[in-house]
Each structure stands twice: as C-alpha cells, then as structure tokens.
Amino acid sequence: MQTQQKTNITEQPAEPAQRHSVSAQMAERFARRRLWRRFIAAAYILLLIIYLLWRFTIINPDSPALSITYYVTECIAFILGLTAIFNSWHYNHRTPPPAPKGLSVDVFVPTYREPLDIIRRTVMAAKAIRYPHGTFLLDDGKRDEVKALAEELGVTYLRRPDSKHAKAGNINHALQHSKADFVMTFDADHIALPHALDVMLGFFDDENVVMVQTPQDYYNTDAFQYLNARRTGGLWHDQSAFYNIAEPCADASNAASCVGTGVVYRRSALDKIGGIPCETVTEDIHTSLKLHKAGYQTVFLNEPIAYGIAAADLGEYYKTRHRWGHGNLHALRHENILFCKGLTWRQRLHYLSLGLIYLEGWQQLLLFIIPVVALIWGLQPFTITVFNMLIVLSFPVLSYLLLQELGCGFSRYWANELFSMARWPVYLTSTAGLFGKKISFNSSSKNIQGKTDWRMMAPQLTVTIISLLAVFYGVIRLTATGFPSGPLGSYFYLWLTTRTLPAIDIYEVMPRGYTVELVAIAGFWALYNALRGIFFMRKVLHDAKNTHDFFRFRIPVPVLLNGRDKIYGRMTALSEDWAALHIYKSDAAPFTKGKDITLTAFMPAGALQLTLRVENITQENGCNTVAGSLIWTSAADRDQLANGLYSVDWHREFLHRSAYFLTPSDVLLSCLRFQPVSAHSKNDWQAILLQSGDDGFTDYGILIRRPDRRQSLIVFSALQQGQHYNIMAFTKDGVSSSAIKVAGEGHLHSLVEKGLDGAAPHRYIVTTVA
Incomplete structure (x- = not known):
C-alpha cells in the first residue's frame, strides 16, 4: 500500500479551527433551565419525605413482611434519588490552560x-x-x-x-x-x-x-x-x-x-x-x-x-x-469513608454516593420478588384503596421524571430499565466488598468480538420465567374463586355493562385474598419485569452476533478502482482487516469471489492503495456491493490505515456525535411549540472529494446538510473564505459534481487538532454555487 501525503490547497490557510468542546457543550446544557431543575429537585425531596411518612401508615397488617419489603424498596429509591440530585447539582466546566514547556x-x-x-x-x-x-x-x-x-x-x-x-x-x-x-x-x-x-x-x-x-x-x-x-x-x-x-x-x-x-x-x-x-x-x-x-x-x-x-x-x-463494584465498596470500607479525617463533607458524600448506587441491585431483586409473592399467595403489598393506589403508583413516575430531568438528557427511562436489569446480579455480588477481603484482579480480555454465554443470563432468565408462571398461577386462582373484585373492579364492571359512571368510594379497602384488582396490578408488574428480561436477553444476543474481530467503522470513504476506466465507489464499512464497498456500475468490473481487486481509498491524511479479496457480492438498483478481507504485505501499511480509523474524533463530527436524549421539559416545550419531538436534528451528510489544484479530485471531506438547509463542510486542508471549490459528492445512488462557496468557519466539537494520521480537521459553513 502506498500513501500520498496531502498538501494544503491554499498558501494562506485560515485561522486555527474554532472549538466547541464537549465540556463547553455540557456546560451549556446544564445552564439551560438550571433553576427549574433545582426547584423540582427541592420539591421532590419535600414531597417524598411527606410521602414516605404517609406511606408508613398504610403498611398492610395482614402481610407485614411483604408490605415492609415494598416500603424498603421505596426508601432505597429515595436514597438513590438523593444521590442523583447531589451528583448533578453544579457542573464544573474546565478550559485547558496551555501546557508549560519543559516538564518531564x-x-x-x-x-x-x-x-x-x-x-x-x-x-x-x-x-x-x-x-x-x-x-x-x-x-x-x-x-x-x-x-x-x-x-x-x-x-x-x-x-x-x-x-x-x-x-x-x-x-x-x-x-x-x-x-x-x-x-x-x-x-x-x-x-x-x-x-x-x-x-x-x-x-x-x-x-x-x-x-x-x-x-x-x-x-x-x-x-x-x-x-x-x-x-x-x-x-x-x-x-x-x-x-x-x-x-x-x-x-x-x-x-x-x-x-x-x-x-x-x-x-x-x-x-x-x-x-x-x-x-x-x-x-x-x-x-x-x-x-x-x-x-x-x-x-x-x-x-x-x-x-x-x-x-x-x-x-x-x-x-x-464486578471488579469495579467490589473494589469501590472495599476501598470505601478500607478508608473508613464515614469517619476518616481529611475529607470535606461534600467529598465524603460524593464518595459515599459511589457506594450507595449498589443498593439498586437489592432494590431490583425485591421488586422482582414482590409481585410474584402477591400472585402466588394473594397478598397485598400495602393497604389497597383507590386513593392509596393512585398515590403509590405516582411515586415511581415522579422518580423517573426527576432522574431524566436532572440527567440533562443523559438518562432515559427504557435505557435505565434495560441496564438495571443487566446490572442487578453483579451489584448484588459486589456488596461483598463491604464485608469480605480483596478479590483477585480479573483483567478484561479487551476483545472486540462478542460471545454469548447463556449462563451469564441465568438470573434474568429465572426472573422472566418465574414472573410469567406467577401470572399464570394468579389467573388460575382468580378463576377458581369466581373473579371476586373490590371497589375498582366493580366500578369498571358496572361502567362496561351499563355505560354509566357509578359512584365509587376511593377510601374503601379492597378485600383480602385474590381479587381482580390484585391480580391485575401484580400481574402487570410481573409481566413488565418479564418484558424487561426478554428485551435484555434479546439485546445480549443481538450485540454479540453483530460484533467482529476488529470494529467496523461505518464511515463513508470514496474509492477509485484501479484500472483503465475511472470507476468510483464508496466504502460503507471499514476495519483493519475488512471493507465493504458500494460500486456505482453493476457491469463495471468482473467481480468474482476469491479475486483480489486493487483500489484507491481517499482518507483524511491522503490516498491509500488497498487490496481487497472479494468474499461477498450483492447487486441492487444497478450497483454492486462488494465485501471482503483486506490483504496486507507489511505492518506499516496496516498501521497507516489504522491511524486514520482510530483518530475517532473526525468521523464523530458527522456520525453520531451526541450521547443525550430529550428531557421531560424538552418534550413538553416541543409539544407546546408544535415542534417535532426529537433529541437530534437528522442531518444529511455525504462523502465528497474536493478538487485540489492540478491534482484533480483528491481531498476527502464530508458535506453536511441540516434540516434548516444550512450546510457545513468538514475537510482536512485549510480553505479560503469567499473562494469557490469544485466537489464530487458520493451518495448511495451515485456520484454528482457541483461547486461550493466557503462562507465562514464552523465549530468543531472536540479539542483534537490532529489525528494519529496527522490529518487536521477543519469545519466551514458553505453554500452551493448555481
């Protein structure tokens, strides 16, 4: 493989690229509606204290163990909510000062x-x-x-x-x-x-x-x-x-x-x-x-x-x-985090919160057990009235809304549910760090290729099966007892049969044993736990199936097949040892499985000569998609490609840069403004080659079109403001030529000045020239 190093297009480069760093972006997100978040945090604490005091008054004397267990899970949720508030109170934005020279x-x-x-x-x-x-x-x-x-x-x-x-x-x-x-x-x-x-x-x-x-x-x-x-x-x-x-x-x-x-x-x-x-x-x-x-x-x-x-x-x-959990708790115990000298109260609480998060494992276990016990033995986890039920069911809703709002978009309901289902077994075993000795250091394998081991999913599989069986058993017992119902069941029955709204006593206590209300509430709860388990196992299987020995970057790279005719294409995935190409002419070359083809890939640092051994060929809409292994003759050649791939920041400028979701207030404001409810604007981006003097179209870039029709260009050579440049755009349908004008400089979203390959990214605001 040969490398053609790039030169700047202009002799008068623009000023260094402007930066809108990760920390600056987060500081802006925190600044928005900060007083609102602090207000709801204070309101949450006040309401939850009142709620837990009231909640203790409806402990069910007929099932004290189950009822107290449920109360404990709510207390744990309150503690976890307090840690979330404390750990999201004030964002500290840092701007890096210049590095002094001469340090060793x-x-x-x-x-x-x-x-x-x-x-x-x-x-x-x-x-x-x-x-x-x-x-x-x-x-x-x-x-x-x-x-x-x-x-x-x-x-x-x-x-x-x-x-x-x-x-x-x-x-x-x-x-x-x-x-x-x-x-x-x-x-x-x-x-x-x-x-x-x-x-x-x-x-x-x-x-x-x-x-x-x-x-x-x-x-x-x-x-x-x-x-x-x-x-x-x-x-x-x-x-x-x-x-x-x-x-x-x-x-x-x-x-x-x-x-x-x-x-x-x-x-x-x-x-x-x-x-x-x-x-x-x-x-x-x-x-x-x-x-x-x-x-x-x-x-x-x-x-x-x-x-x-x-x-x-x-x-x-x-x-x-497990290593992190056990070790963190062991370290907190070893250093006597509650009573040691030298820490401020804020430092002590921050470190303590790193240990309190493992309470979630025990909370999840109890929340799996409670509906199963209720369905098998017909026990009520609290004294159930319509009023009590409405208040108790509002508790998790408020907690989840608070968590998502305080998370500034980094917390999401279903994502949290999936990963809490994943974490709870290891959080349980990690608490041994509070009582046991140091465990052996179990280093991770650092493999990118995932594997499926059903034994690892045994806890979640057990929860899923037991929850489904408990629902089945509860329905059978309810049927055997003639579908007895309390005030809420009677209300809905009369409404369905008479189409009138009967009076209901919201303070009437539901009778003991199996009732329609108990089986419906506990059954829904158990089915929800089972659903979480099913989606968790689906994710495990899907993720392991879709990994490979080397990570395949989904980056669009223009390619030119070496030969007498200029046949262009676009890479759709690329790793150290594999590539997939989209070739725009179906009859352009006699692609054959097992045959080697040579091509030029236009990367940020310059053009690379690659050899691909064809393993798979598909045709669609008059185009070939070719995939296969890359053939290397030297480690230096492979290193050159890897340096471009692992300089991750340049392709995160256009390919999934963000990591946040909408908060509840974001959703509410979008609805009030009649705007689409979406966390990210869906930009249309295309790989391009930019004409570089007499060398033709050789300089790689990405043209990004936003929904508001503004365009930006990411390139790896400095451009002049006000100048026109010819480009070739590579889409899924083919290659098109056009001209653009540089209107100004845009912001990059990291502090990276050069990648491992030496390429320096620039971002410009551009307009299309008719």
Whole structure:
C-alpha cells in the first residue's frame, strides 16, 4: 500500500479551527433551565419525605413482611434519588490552560494478556503523543512477543519478577524505574490522541493539583454497553451519565474520582501516599481517595483524549462491573469513608454516593420478588384503596421524571430499565466488598468480538420465567374463586355493562385474598419485569452476533478502482482487516469471489492503495456491493490505515456525535411549540472529494446538510473564505459534481487538532454555487 501525503490547497490557510468542546457543550446544557431543575429537585425531596411518612401508615397488617419489603424498596429509591440530585447539582466546566514547556513526563501502558495487535495500537499512539515524554510498556504477562514489540516501536520495556498486586503493583514497579515528575497511564486498549498531554499538563501550574483525570470513551459502539448507536445515531452508553454529569459535578467539590486510564499524576504526591494503593482491586478510585484525604486538589477535564474498547458482551461487562463494584465498596470500607479525617463533607458524600448506587441491585431483586409473592399467595403489598393506589403508583413516575430531568438528557427511562436489569446480579455480588477481603484482579480480555454465554443470563432468565408462571398461577386462582373484585373492579364492571359512571368510594379497602384488582396490578408488574428480561436477553444476543474481530467503522470513504476506466465507489464499512464497498456500475468490473481487486481509498491524511479479496457480492438498483478481507504485505501499511480509523474524533463530527436524549421539559416545550419531538436534528451528510489544484479530485471531506438547509463542510486542508471549490459528492445512488462557496468557519466539537494520521480537521459553513 502506498500513501500520498496531502498538501494544503491554499498558501494562506485560515485561522486555527474554532472549538466547541464537549465540556463547553455540557456546560451549556446544564445552564439551560438550571433553576427549574433545582426547584423540582427541592420539591421532590419535600414531597417524598411527606410521602414516605404517609406511606408508613398504610403498611398492610395482614402481610407485614411483604408490605415492609415494598416500603424498603421505596426508601432505597429515595436514597438513590438523593444521590442523583447531589451528583448533578453544579457542573464544573474546565478550559485547558496551555501546557508549560519543559516538564518531564512518562507515559505508562500496563498490560497483562491482551491481544498483541491491541497493545500495538495503544503503544504506537502513546509514543505519538505530541508533548515530549518517555513511553513505558509494563508487561505483567511476561511475553517475549510483547518485549519484541517494545523493541520494534522503540519504547522502554519493563517486566517484573512476579505479578503481585496486579495493575497497582505493575505501576508501582514502573515508578521505581521512572525519573519523571509526572506520570500518565493508559489501559492497554486505550488509543491516545496526539494532544492528550497538551490539554492536561497546564492544570499542574497550580502546585496543589496532583491529578488530572479525563473520561473513558470507546470506539466500538456496537458493544453491549451501548444502546442502538448505529440505528439512532447516538453515543449513549451506560457510563455516559457518570462521565458527563457525576464526575464534573464531583469536580466542583474537589471530589472527582480516578478511573485508572487517561490520567496524569504528580509523582511527588504519589510518593507521599505510598504509591498506587494495593489493598483493593480498584487502585484508581483508591488512589484519588487517598490523595483527597491528604488535602490535595484534583481536576476532571470532560474531554476525551483516548478511545478504548467497551465491554463487547455480557461476560466482559460483568467482569469489569464486578471488579469495579467490589473494589469501590472495599476501598470505601478500607478508608473508613464515614469517619476518616481529611475529607470535606461534600467529598465524603460524593464518595459515599459511589457506594450507595449498589443498593439498586437489592432494590431490583425485591421488586422482582414482590409481585410474584402477591400472585402466588394473594397478598397485598400495602393497604389497597383507590386513593392509596393512585398515590403509590405516582411515586415511581415522579422518580423517573426527576432522574431524566436532572440527567440533562443523559438518562432515559427504557435505557435505565434495560441496564438495571443487566446490572442487578453483579451489584448484588459486589456488596461483598463491604464485608469480605480483596478479590483477585480479573483483567478484561479487551476483545472486540462478542460471545454469548447463556449462563451469564441465568438470573434474568429465572426472573422472566418465574414472573410469567406467577401470572399464570394468579389467573388460575382468580378463576377458581369466581373473579371476586373490590371497589375498582366493580366500578369498571358496572361502567362496561351499563355505560354509566357509578359512584365509587376511593377510601374503601379492597378485600383480602385474590381479587381482580390484585391480580391485575401484580400481574402487570410481573409481566413488565418479564418484558424487561426478554428485551435484555434479546439485546445480549443481538450485540454479540453483530460484533467482529476488529470494529467496523461505518464511515463513508470514496474509492477509485484501479484500472483503465475511472470507476468510483464508496466504502460503507471499514476495519483493519475488512471493507465493504458500494460500486456505482453493476457491469463495471468482473467481480468474482476469491479475486483480489486493487483500489484507491481517499482518507483524511491522503490516498491509500488497498487490496481487497472479494468474499461477498450483492447487486441492487444497478450497483454492486462488494465485501471482503483486506490483504496486507507489511505492518506499516496496516498501521497507516489504522491511524486514520482510530483518530475517532473526525468521523464523530458527522456520525453520531451526541450521547443525550430529550428531557421531560424538552418534550413538553416541543409539544407546546408544535415542534417535532426529537433529541437530534437528522442531518444529511455525504462523502465528497474536493478538487485540489492540478491534482484533480483528491481531498476527502464530508458535506453536511441540516434540516434548516444550512450546510457545513468538514475537510482536512485549510480553505479560503469567499473562494469557490469544485466537489464530487458520493451518495448511495451515485456520484454528482457541483461547486461550493466557503462562507465562514464552523465549530468543531472536540479539542483534537490532529489525528494519529496527522490529518487536521477543519469545519466551514458553505453554500452551493448555481
């Protein structure tokens, strides 16, 4: 494969691209209706205190155990609501100061048994970080091939004689061989971007700042922890609220926790707390907790500086969540979070909230059991009247509305329901961290290819089956007793048979045993739990089925088939080892399975010559869609393509940039204004080639058309304002030519200046020239 490096189109480039960073976007979202959110939070607390006091008065004396159990679940929900309010009170927006020159920095990449190709990508990116630094590969797997990789890439290789204390021990061993004043760590799968240190080191001008943390983000958006990323165009995953809300809000109280990757430490502070703590399996949160206890300042910068591998399947999801849960609770217990010295009350509450979230597992278990018990034994979970029922059923509705409003769009009802169904078993087992000893460090495999293991779904499958059987049993018992009903059942029966509205006593207590009301309410509850279980298992199976050895980026890349005739096409998916092409002429070339075709792919950093071995051919509307494996002759060629793919920010400028949903107030205001209810405007984007002087159409870009007819252009060469440029647009139907005029400069949505491939993105506002 050969690479043609690009040159700027103009000799007078525009000013550096304007930035509308992730943190700035979130700060704007928080600023909107902030007083409204705080008002409803205060109202929620007041109403829920009154509700829980009243709720205790309707404990059912005929079924005290079941009734008290239900009351406990509501108390847990109130506690979780309080933590949500506290963790979303004030967003702390950070603007990175310039990085001072001359700091000594070492970048650590600890590894255990991760696949070699994944380690390669991470180490190459770590070495390519722009700020001068040393790069260390810390090999706890003791593999000769990893040592050879370090020698090939020219980084320092460290191997210790044992693997005691896992990742924490590995880093502490590396600290003994490092002389740098600052240390940065990346997990073995996190591919850093070149500007990583540039946006973090400036915070250390404050001598009391000892840690700067950034969020974890991921490139494999088909992983289990994502929700329909390709279909809905969003980037929401189950940690989105933590990194976009909880961590920045904790940062406002100097309580942001470390997450172990994408973090820079001041070496002297680590030395003063005895290095990375080894007492728990979550050395990250334990480190930040000890730093805060020592009185140091930390910083959370809500800007992705690296992209890693999200848990591809349920097994990997459980492996990491159990380690995090057990380790977090163990660390809080070990440091005596309630009574230790050195923390402010706000810091204490923020750390305590990281432990309280695991109450959700027990709450979910009880909410599965309660309707089953009610259906099997005909017991009422509270003294049921029409009035009581209306008030009690409003409690979860208010809680969910509050959660979604406080989440500023990062919380969604059904997404929360699916992932709470996923989390509850591991949250249950994680609470052992409060009582047990340190567990063994179970490293994730870092595989992108997901697998299905039905044993992992046993808890949810059990809940689903038992809930359905309980409904069936309840209906049988109701039938056997002649369908007795209380006041509500009688009301609906008379209304259906007489078409009149009879009087109803809303305070009349429902009779004991099986009634139409009890079976209807408990049956609906149990069916809802079963439905959650079914959708959860469907997601597990679907996500594992749609993953591959290497993540397939759904990015449109123009291609030109090499040959005498110019035959253009468009890539629809691309990975390190595979590609799918849409060729615009069905009879343009004799595509044959097993045959190699050569083509030119126009990437941001320049044109790449690729060889594709055809494995699948389909025809539709006079076009060929060809898919197959990429054939490589050298690692350097493959690295060049990978650098373009893993420079994730450029294609997130147009492909599912957002990760948020509509809040209840957003929906209400849209309805009042008679506007479409949608979280994101659906932009129409096309891959284009822009004419570059005498070289023809060679410069890659993306033309974005918004519903308001405004257009913007993402390109990787500087353009001149007011100038006209010829373009070729690649759609699903064919290639079209037109001209555009640059009207001004647009905003990019990240702080990335250059990708791993050296390409620098620019965004311009453009108009079509007739």
